[in-house]
Amino acid sequence: MLINTTNLNISYDYPFHFNGGLALFFRQKTLNPKSDFHSSKALCQRSSMAIFGAMIARAYSSAATRSLRVCVVGSGPAGFYTAEKMLKAHEEAEVDIIDRLPTPFGLVRSGVAPDHPETKIVINQFSRVAHNERCSFFGNVSLGSSISLSELRQIYHVVVLAYGAESDRVLGIPGEDLSGVHSAREFVWWYNGHPDFNQFSPDLKNTDTAIVLGQGNVALDVARILLRPPAELATTDIASHALAALRESSIRKVYLVGRRGPAQAACTAKELREILAIKHLYVNIKQADLQITSADEEEMKSNRIRRRVFDLLSKASSSNQTRPSSGQRELHFTFFRKPDKFLESNDKSGHVACVNFEKTALKGSAGSGNQIAAGTGEYEDLKCGLVLKSIGYKSIPVDGLPFDHSKGVVPNIGGRVLSSRDVDQLEDGLYVCGWLKRGPTGIIATNLYDAEETVGSISEDLKKRGPTSKFASPKPGREGLLQLLENRNIQVVTFSDWEKIDSEERRHGSLSGKPREKLTNWKYLLELTTK
């Protein structure tokens, strides 16, 4: 059934056109029906088509109104919340989300621990956004190598960078490059099946002791994965290479080491409660460390999270057994220790064997009101065969992007990118959201409010510019991006391609009682989407 709408004046005013169709129809009455039967039949046909055409045109009228082309770089929570809010705030917006991986969702897929499936439910909401008619996902497109930032800014009216933080803060101490010293980020990506890390192979068999530097939620995650009985992990979506390695792991003792005290521990109650509840786990928290000063009290008074964490640590300390029974796994919370250097094993194999710590004491800091750790000159060694540094992530700059290297973020005001840290000049049409904007802190929900602020800035800027601004002139947008990528022979992974990967993973997983079996090989992932 072909509807010829070229003769019809398609307007989006549905009732008008419907009436127009009816008017055509009613006009028949005034003609001589007998003599004009054939032409009246044709006219009748056209009027019915007109009414029907109005309905179709109304339903598919969006194409002409997509005058605002937006590109979001990064498909994690920051990217998806930004896309969702842009689509909602601007009916004329068309949003393309690009990601360097073939799989979307950022850290929700590669960061959230396998034994935290409820935290990943937000993927349902993000999938709904990706299914929006005005939204597209393009995976395997890397900012910097597939396409440059300046090219993106030429193709789109608005570019929002939400690509997070894929690097780590460094301690900058001797021995940091010994084998066996890794960042927690690498370890997490490894057990979560990130395609860049399926060959990572941490050595879990040379030792029974691992030291985790840091006491935030990521530190607790890696400690928990090391200490949990592998049978409990077998029914999660943990990568199979990691599960196999953990089954053979000889690690039985994990130290969670912080520079400051229990009143400053960066983890939150839910994660702490969870790790303390691991079956048959011996938890050691020294009573002496729990002595708090009035400065500690002051800090905790206005901070509900810190108070509840401290209470949990106190309870765990007083209720534990005095010594571990043989064969029991151990978790030690070590406070007031700052790593000074990593020491190599005696056989000089280049592998870490020990961490040398300096004892610290808390000192009030003039500016922030928070106490900082100051070295006391006393040192202590802790033997281990694996070190995981969980001291914070860091963002990576790209060409053409102003960057504040000391803070590791893009200089911005309310999400609008500044040309440089000191100059009060804005980069036109360039915005940031998420960790790249405010640093690697917060939870998934933090990005909800972050995205609202950035989209608010974009909306304000659009309103200010008006019809003669650069936002008014048309840009190639999605078509331009796809053409450019095709010219460069870059295979784009669409959202429905991801859904193929997704159903394949879930099918595989169901064969072994897991919610999904993550596909971790780049080549295979891309091959799957061409079938």
Next chain:
Amino acid sequence: MLASKSLKLGTQAIRGLSRGLLFSYLFSVLRMLIIVFIVSRFSKPVAQATITRRKQYVQGGELFSTTATSSADVENEEKKKISVTFVDKDGEETQIKVPIGMSMLEAAHENDIELEGACEGSLACSTCHVIVMDVEQYNKLEDPTDEENDMLDLAFGLTETSRLGCQVIAKPELDGLRLALPAATRNFAVDGFKPKPH
């Protein structure tokens, strides 16, 4: 199919006209109008489709939305439903009827109220944070569990009477409940937001 059907009706109407049967003409037109209107009701224009965050249990489409019932029905429904008012961050109030046993998050989604629910009620986030506006009503609620408190720790704009919407279940004593949606966006500071003192 529809075009040919309307075409058929149209030609029938014309034939009716030429035989001078006004009634059959009017009847055909009426039939066509009914068909067209019913079809337009079901094909919601895509350009206007809002991104909904509803769960599976919601029956989509305008035909099934719950709205305030007439006063005559209120007495009958009070036994099974309570009245809840949501106040958004701009002060706009929306009153809805919530069946006993339903959570406030579910009720909000069924009535198109903008309450996020990232983890869909599994106590793994804090996005359905609501503020109970009346202390007495807050006290009528059961104490939050440790798990809920753990999530409330992380909520933006936390107050003394804050709860998670997915954990507040409608019961008869809560009739007239007033819930405020937090004005977190106003307070969000880019350099590191900290929850208010509790």
